[in-house]
Each structure stands twice: as C-alpha cells, then as structure tokens.
Amino acid sequence: MNAPLINWYKFSSPATFYPLAAKLIPWFTAATILLAAVGLWISFFVAPTDAQQGEGYRIIFVHVAASWMSMFIYCVMAFWSAMCLSFNARLSGMMASALAPTGAMFAFLSLLTGSLWGKPMWGAWWVWDARLTSQLILFFLYLGFIALQSAIDDPRRADKAGAILSLVGVINVPIIYFSVQWWNTLHQGASVSMTKSPSMAQTMLWGMLIMALAFWAYSITMALLRVRCIILEREMTNEWVKKNALE
Amino acid sequence: MHWNSLNDFFAMGGYGLYVWGSFGACALGMLIEPLLLRARRRAIVARVPAKELME
Numbered sequence: 001m002n003a004p005l006i007n008w009y010k011f012s013s014p015a016t017f018y019p020l021a022a023k024l025i026p027w028f029t030a031a032t033i034l035l036a037a038v039g040l041w042i043s044f045f046v047a048p049t050d051a052q053q054g055e056g057y058r059i060i061f062v063h064v065a066a067s068w069m070s071m072f073i074y075c076v077m078a079f080w081s082a083m084c085l086s087f088n089a090r091l092s093g094m095m096a097s098a099l100a101p102t103g104a105m106f107a108f109l110s111l112l113t114g115s116l117w118g119k120p121m122w123g124a125w126w127v128w129d130a131r132l133t134s135q136l137i138l139f140f141l142y143l144g145f146i147a148l149q150s151a152i153d154d155p156r157r158a159d160k161a162g163a164i165l166s167l168v169g170v171i172n173v174p175i176i177y178f179s180v181q182w183w184n185t186l187h188q189g190a191s192v193s194m195t196k197s198p199s200m201a202q203t204m205l206w207g208m209l210i211m212a213l214a215f216w217a218y219s220i221t222m223a224l225l226r227v228r229c230i231i232l233e234r235e236m237t238n239e240w241v242k243k244n245a246l247e
Numbered sequence: 248m249h250w251n252s253l254n255d256f257f258a259m260g261g262y263g264l265y266v267w268g269s270f271g272a273c274a275l276g277m278l279i280e281p282l283l284l285r286a287r288r289r290a291i292v293a294r295v296p297a298k299e300l301m302e
C-alpha cells in the first residue's frame with residue numbers, strides 16, 4: 001500500500017482557500033489580541049527605564065515591530081508575485097494584492113513612530129539618513145504597487161503588472177536592512193542580529209519580540225480578511241460563490 | 248511597576264506626546280483597517296442579490 005499522497009495544491013485555488021481562510025481568521029485574531037496584551041504589558045510595566053532615554057525609548061516596542069513588518073510583508077508580497085508570474089496562479093496574485101495595504105500602513109507607521117522618536121532624541125523630525133530614506137522608498141513602492149494595480153481594469157493584468165513592480169522593488173529591502181552598516185547613518189545599528197547576542201536588556205528584548213509577533217499575527221489576519229474580499233469580488237459570477245460563500 | 252500615579256504614567260517621563268503619539272497612531276491604524284475591511288465585505292455581500300436579479 002503506497003504512502004498516502006499529500007495533495008500540496010489542495011488550497012491553492014480561491015474556492016478551496018476561501019473556507020480555509022475563514023477557519024484561520026479567528027485563531028490569528030485571538031493570537032493578535034493575546035500577544036498585543038502581553039507585549040503592551042511588558043512595554044509599559046515590565047521593561048525598565050532606559051539609562052539615557054528615560055521613558056522615551058518605549059517607542060521601540062511599536063517602531064521596531066512596524067518596521068520589521070513593513071520589510072517582511074514586502075518580501076512575502078514579492079514571493080507571491082513570483083508565484084503569480086511563474087505559475088500564473090490567480091490566488092497568488094490575490095495574496096500579493098491582499099498584503100499591500102497592510103504593508104503600506106506599517107511602512108508609514110514605521111516612519112511616523114521613528115520621527116516621533118527622533119524628535120526628542122536627535123532633535124529632528126526627519127533627516128535624509130540612509131535608513132530613513134530607504135524606508136521612505138519602501139513606502140513609495142507600496143503606494144506605487146497599490147496605485148498601479150488600481151489603474152488597471154483587468155485583475156489578471158493588474159496582478160502581473162504589480163508582480164513585476166514588487167519584484168523589481170524587493171532589492172530595496174536588504175538595502176534598508178544593511179543601510180546602517182554600509183553608510184555612516186544617524187540611525188543606530190542592529191541591536192538584534194542572527195550573528196551576535198542581542199545588546200539589549202532581556203525584558204526590553206522580549207517586549208520587542210512579542211510586539212513584533214503581535215504585529216505579525218495581525219498582518220496575517222488582515223491578509224486573510226482582505227483576500228476573502230478579493231476572492232469574492234473577482235469570483236462573483238462563479239457558481240461556488242453564490243452557493244456557499246455568502247453564508 | 249514603577250508608575251507612581253496615572254498622571255505619572257501619562258507624562259511618560261516628559262515624553263508623553265511622543266510615546267502616546269506613536270502607540271496611538273499604531274492603535275488607530277490597527278483598529279481602522281479591520282473596520283474598513285468589514286465594511287468592504289458588507290458592500291460585496293449586499294451587491295450579490297442585485298447581480299442575481301440581473302441574470
């Protein structure tokens with residue numbers, strides 16, 4: 001008796017993925033709320049006062065989480081764009097479109113929280129620093145992706161055009177990440193990296209990681225919610241939508 | 248727990264504007280987005296009967 005073959009492509013079509021997303025959303029919503037509660041508790045009541053920045057450093061808990069997510073979401077968007085172009089998969093294109101608005105929001109929040117942190121600590125809302133400038137470019141790439149897709153009527157062509165733009169723009173993510181090492185930037189270097197042990201207090205580090213996980217669960221929840229909307233909008237005329245999708 | 252009072256907590260060591268501005272903006276964004284998505288879904292679901300009538 002041969003081993004049971006796993007159908008890896010079972011959830012790769014809109015019709016099969018739609019109900020799966022519905023099952024996943026409550027779990028990721030619960031994870032988001034739980035992680036955010038723990039993260040906020042650590043941010044304000046567990047993490048100690050910083051020696052130099054006093055209480056102002058607490059912005060790190062949202063600034064780093066938003067910044068990491070803005071870069072990570074862009075990479076996931078580029079991945080789905082590659083799938084869309086190479087396999088001509090409808091759902092992949094939908095996933096890329098579903099991720100863009102959340103990524104754009106986090107890129108904006110990263111710039112905003114960074115600016116709110118920079119004013120008291122650096123004395124400036126904005127400087128043309130390598131890290132800040134490349135993050136601004138990331139924000140414009142997100143807006144460009146969304147604008148390009150909304151400018152094209154046929155969804156399939158919009159997917160392809162958006163996919164090309166996002167793949168071209170993906171080179172910007174490592175630039176952002178390494179900008180603090182390549183150029184002499186005002187923005188400090190990575191306190192957390194895979195190579196060396198983190199140069200941060202334990203509770204501050206855990207607060208930051210848990211908030212990042214909360215933002216990650218949040219992004220998944222939003223992507224699943226939005227991809228269900230996109231599937232409905234595009235597959236409205238299909239029989240399966242009328243039959244069971246609009247419960 | 249090193250906040251002596253609620254005012255102390257809101258003052259946030261003098262950085263209240265910046266810290267609460269940051270957390271507030273994130274909270275705002277992460278509350279509005281789900282609401283917009285819910286509205287978008289309702290609009291789609293509302294449109295279906297009209298489409299079926301057309302067929």
